[in-house]
Amino acid sequence: MNKLKQTGLTLVLAMFTVLANAEDRVPDPKDFMRSNGKIYVVMAVVVTIVVALFLYLVSLDKKISKLERKS
Amino acid sequence: MIRKPWWKILTFIILMYVCTMGFLVDIPKLDGRLQHSVRNLFFHVPMWISMMILFSTSVVYAVLYLRKPNSTYDIYSLEFARTGLIFSFMGLATGSIWANYQWGSPWSGDPKQNGAAIAVLIYCAYFVLRGSLNDDEKKARIGAVYNIFAFFMLFPTIWILPRLVESLHPGGLGSEGNPGLNPNDTTSAMKMVMVPAFIGWSLLGVWIATLRVRVALLKEKQLNNE
Numbered sequence: 142m143n144k145l146k147q148t149g150l151t152l153v154l155a156m157f158t159v160l161a162n163a164e165d166r167v168p169d170p171k172d173f174m175r176s177n178g179k180i181y182v183v184m185a186v187v188v189t190i191v192v193a194l195f196l197y198l199v200s201l202d203k204k205i206s207k208l209e210r211k212s
Numbered sequence: 213m214i215r216k217p218w219w220k221i222l223t224f225i226i227l228m229y230v231c232t233m234g235f236l237v238d239i240p241k242l243d244g245r246l247q248h249s250v251r252n253l254f255f256h257v258p259m260w261i262s263m264m265i266l267f268s269t270s271v272v273y274a275v276l277y278l279r280k281p282n283s284t285y286d287i288y289s290l291e292f293a294r295t296g297l298i299f300s301f302m303g304l305a306t307g308s309i310w311a312n313y314q315w316g317s318p319w320s321g322d323p324k325q326n327g328a329a330i331a332v333l334i335y336c337a338y339f340v341l342r343g344s345l346n347d348d349e350k351k352a353r354i355g356a357v358y359n360i361f362a363f364f365m366l367f368p369t370i371w372i373l374p375r376l377v378e379s380l381h382p383g384g385l386g387s388e389g390n391p392g393l394n395p396n397d398t399t400s401a402m403k404m405v406m407v408p409a410f411i412g413w414s415l416l417g418v419w420i421a422t423l424r425v426r427v428a429l430l431k432e433k434q435l436n437n438e
Contacts, residue, residue: 180248184235191231195224205426212433
């Protein structure tokens with residue numbers, strides 16, 4: 142448990158450094174992800190959601206198949 | 213067939229294509245009114261297509277049940293209708309979001325919106341009706357009869373009614389054109405994403421419905437064994 146807390150704290154602190162650095166960095170405006178009004182950020186989000194949805198469906202499918210084999 | 217993996221992999225590939233190309237494909241410049249929101253064509257419209265496919269499958273099994281009262285047909289009919297209803301809710305919700313920015317308010321009482329809402333409510337009544345009956349056989353038989361009625365109300369309310377009147381929705385040009393889409397705004401590059409989107413999202417709906425069917429069949433088997 143202690144170890145878990147330590148790891149969590151380290152991660153949170155690590156996030157702070159990332160955030161602090163993010164302000165210093167000047168993003169390249171020609172970056173693909175930042176082009177076109179940052180619409181491709183939405184694309185990345187949608188793709189993540191759909192992939193997660195599929196992983197969930199596959200796991201459900203596997204569980205049901207297992208139950209079917211049992212009965 | 214419903215347990216084969218190949219069409220599930222196909223669904224994944226098609227939807228990955230749709231979710232990336234849906235954002236990457238070039239869209240026509242349409243006097244600044246739709247802008248990028250026209251990309252909703254790949255996400256909002258397929259919800260309705262998927263709903264229509266699920267409800268159509270449901271009514272086929274309802275007819276099969278009435279011809280030969282086999283409880284498996286009833287399970288198929290019920291679970292396909294259930295998944296179809298979820299897709300219709302997603303269609304209404306995504307449509308309202310889009311309408312808020314395109315027509316000024318989430319619900320403008322447009323004939324297309326009202327027609328879709330009536331269709332959805334008629335299908336909600338299917339579940340109320342089934343829930344109000346205790347006898348399983350009666351539930352299945354009356355449910356199947358009502359399902360056929362609901363299906364034949366669906367098409368007038370979402371296809372015919374919006375064609376007859378003026379509507380804000382694309383295709384609402386009186387009796388001209390198609391009740392869902394405005395073909396003048398759709399380029400052939402967009403159709404290359406739109407058609408896979410229709411197929412992909414419909415297959416996803418079918419997959420979810422078949423999972424529910426399999427659970428219901430297992431439950432039935434368990435009840436018979438006890």
